[in-house]
Amino acid sequence: MDITNSMYEGRLVRLGPLDHEKDPPVVARWTHDPLLRSVLAGVARPLSPEAVRRLLERVEKQIEETKNLFHFTLRACDDNRLIGLARIFWIDFHNGTGVLNLGVGDASDRRRGYGSDALNLLLRFAFNELNLHRLSVWPGADNLPFIQMVEKAGFEEEARRREASFHDGSYWDVLHLGLLRTKWEKKL
Amino acid sequence: MSTTLFQGRLVRLSSENPQIMAEAFSRWNQNSGYARLLDSDPAHLWSANKFKEWLEKDLESTLPANLLFSIRMLDGDKLIGFIAFDGINWTDRDSYVAIGIGEPDLWGRGFGTDAMRLMLRYGFTELNLHRISLTVYAYNPRGIRSYEKCGFKHEGRIREFILRDGRRYDMLHMGILRSDWDQLEKK
Numbered sequence: 001m002d003i004t005n006s007m008y009e010g011r012l013v014r015l016g017p018l019d020h021e022k023d024p025p026v027v028a029r030w031t032h033d034p035l036l037r038s039v040l041a042g043v044a045r046p047l048s049p050e051a052v053r054r055l056l057e058r059v060e061k062q063i064e065e066t067k068n069l070f071h072f073t074l075r076a077c078d079d080n081r082l083i084g085l086a087r088i089f090w091i092d093f094h095n096g097t098g099v100l101n102l103g104v105g106d107a108s109d110r111r112r113g114y115g116s117d118a119l120n121l122l123l124r125f126a127f128n129e130l131n132l133h134r135l136s137v138w139p140g141a142d143n144l145p146f147i148q149m150v151e152k153a154g155f156e157e158e159a160r161r162r163e164a165s166f167h168d169g170s171y172w173d174v175l176h177l178g179l180l181r182t183k184w185e186k187k188l
Numbered sequence: 189m190s191t192t193l194f195q196g197r198l199v200r201l202s203s204e205n206p207q208i209m210a211e212a213f214s215r216w217n218q219n220s221g222y223a224r225l226l227d228s229d230p231a232h233l234w235s236a237n238k239f240k241e242w243l244e245k246d247l248e249s250t251l252p253a254n255l256l257f258s259i260r261m262l263d264g265d266k267l268i269g270f271i272a273f274d275g276i277n278w279t280d281r282d283s284y285v286a287i288g289i290g291e292p293d294l295w296g297r298g299f300g301t302d303a304m305r306l307m308l309r310y311g312f313t314e315l316n317l318h319r320i321s322l323t324v325y326a327y328n329p330r331g332i333r334s335y336e337k338c339g340f341k342h343e344g345r346i347r348e349f350i351l352r353d354g355r356r357y358d359m360l361h362m363g364i365l366r367s368d369w370d371q372l373e374k375k
Contacts, residue, residue, distance in 0.1 A: 011326020043279055094230050095351050133356075134348055157360040163319055166280045170317065176361065178347055 001178055005124055010117040013083070015072045015125070018060065022071060024052040026082045029127040037167070038140070039103030042103060044134045044167075068092070070130075075106070081107045086166060088126055088135075096133030096181075115149050123153060128182050134180050140165050141173040154187050155179045192255075193310060196302040201257040201271065201310070206247070209258060210239035210266055216290025225289050225328050228359070229349050250278070255315075259289070259303045268294055271303050273311065273320075281318035283311060302333045308338060312366050319365045325350055326358040339372045340364045 008015040010038045030036050031052065034044035048053065074084035079124040086102035102118055104110050126132045137155060139146045155177040163171035194201040194291040204212075217223055223231040225252065253276050259269040269289040285307055289300050304330055311317040318333040324331045340362040349359035 008294055054288060092228065095228055095349065097349055105259065132349075157344075158346050161282075161319075161321060161343050161361060162341075163365060164280060164282050164321065164363070166318070176344060180348060 008121065010077070012077055012123045013114050013121065014075050014077055014080075014114075014115045015086070015118070015121055016075045018056050018071070018073055019082075020053060020056065021024060023082055024049040024056065026105065027056070027085070028052045032137065033105075033107070033124050034167075036105065038143075039101055070125075074102070074114065076109075076114070083114055084118065086122055088122065088130070091130065091132070093130075096131070097136070098132050099136045099138060100126065100133075101137065111145065113148075116152065119149060119153050123179070123184055127184055132181065136179055137177050139175055139177070140167075141175055147175065147177070150177055150179075153179065154183050175177070193314065194306060195262070195307045197267075197298075198263075198302040199259050199261055199299050199306070201303065201306050202203050202260050204258045204267070206240045206243035207236075208267070209256075209270070210236045212258075212290060213239040213270070214270075216265065216288065219290075219292060222290060222292065222350060223286065225325070225331065226286070228325075235250065248314075249323065257307075259287075259299065259308050261299065266291075268299060269303070273307075273315075276317075278314070281316065282321060283315070283317055284321050285311070286321070286322070297331055301337055304338045308369055309350055312317070312369050317366065319362045319363055321361070324362065326360060327352070332360065334360075337361050338364070339368055 019094070028047055028049040028051070031045060031047040037044040041110050059071055063071060070091070071087045072086040073082055073083065074086060076083050083106070084102060085098070085105040088098050088100050091098040100122060102115060102122065104114050123135070137150050139150070141160070156179070157175055158178045159176040161174045161176070164174040165172045202291060214234060216331055217234060220231045228372060243256070246256065248250065254274050255276065256270060256272040258267055260267055268291050269287065271285065271287040273283040274286050285304070287300055287304060289295055312318050322335060324335065341364065342364045343361040346359040346361065348356040350357050
């Protein structure tokens with residue numbers, strides 16, 4: 001591996017920093033879609049661009065202070081527009097563990113390979129740059145596209161927390177899927 | 189209605205001034221075996237002062253994400269441990285629970301199990317939780333057995349999650365639903 005190869009460039013997606021001027025209005029639009037609640041705030045809640053800007057500032061402050069969180073914007077390679085967000089959080093360097101989440105904002109950008117491409121970049125970052133031993137994802141059992149995407153990348157179901165999430169009037173199981181470094185290396 | 193929500197067969201759940209609890213935490217924590225059963229952070233010899241600071245911060249919140257009780261033996265009223273809902277998710281009505289019996293000579297005698305049963309009743313009937321969750325390391329069979337006795341079911345196993353003395357161990361997820369607990373209460 002060439003050390004000067006960019007860790008941030010995929011086939012379709014590049015990982016980038018936040019743009020505090022241009023990104024908030026786009027993310028604010030996404031907060032109106034309850035499907036993205038797990039990527040944004042936990043509970044669906046429409047936010048103004050100004051509220052998003054402050055939220056993103058708080059995230060950067062938290063990253064600086066705790067050093068156990070990495071945040072990424074996902075940008076389309078062709079026109080550099082913001083298409084999604086990702087983070088690696090709950091990083092425990094002492095045990096080599098972390099949790100990953102990512103989402104593509106606009107429905108018209110989903111199912112087009114952006115997520116899988118971003119996932120490959122994020123896995124390489126987690127294992128080759130953060131030197132983690134394992135990664136987890138915690139999707140709701142109803143989030144089938146996400147589960148299929150991470151299973152394709154090698155994640156395996158490890159736990160099913162019964163009825164651990166309540167939304168849209170029902171309880172849903174929450175899955176914990178894990179990918180070990182050894183499996184990721186074999187797939188490369 | 190139970191009039192003894194906080195009183196079990198062997199122990200009662202109580203609340204201590206931060207100074208008393210902080211001194212107990214700092215004392216128990218000097219046993220690295222206890223610290224390693226409790227949590228995946230590196231064992232750390234925190235001062236009583238630092239524990240006190242954290243406990244005082246908890247006093248300030250009104251709809252708390254964390255609820256801490258001390259565990260006292262009914263026989264002699266000795267302070268022997270703590271039990272806490274740490275991370276109550278009020279919208280999903282789910283909370284993680286953590287427990288530690290800080291006096292190793294009292295391990296394996298049912299005090300923790302008794303305290304956990306009180307905590308389940310409190311969580312389900314007072315906080316109206318839908319489920320209660322916990323994680324436990326595979327090297328803690330005594331803990332696992334106690335949780336099984338309280339009605340927790342195995343929900344999965346996070347592989348190679350924790351590294352101790354150069355060896356990797358799994359972390360287990362366990363959970364109990366309100367409906368599981370109702371079944372047990374009927375018996």
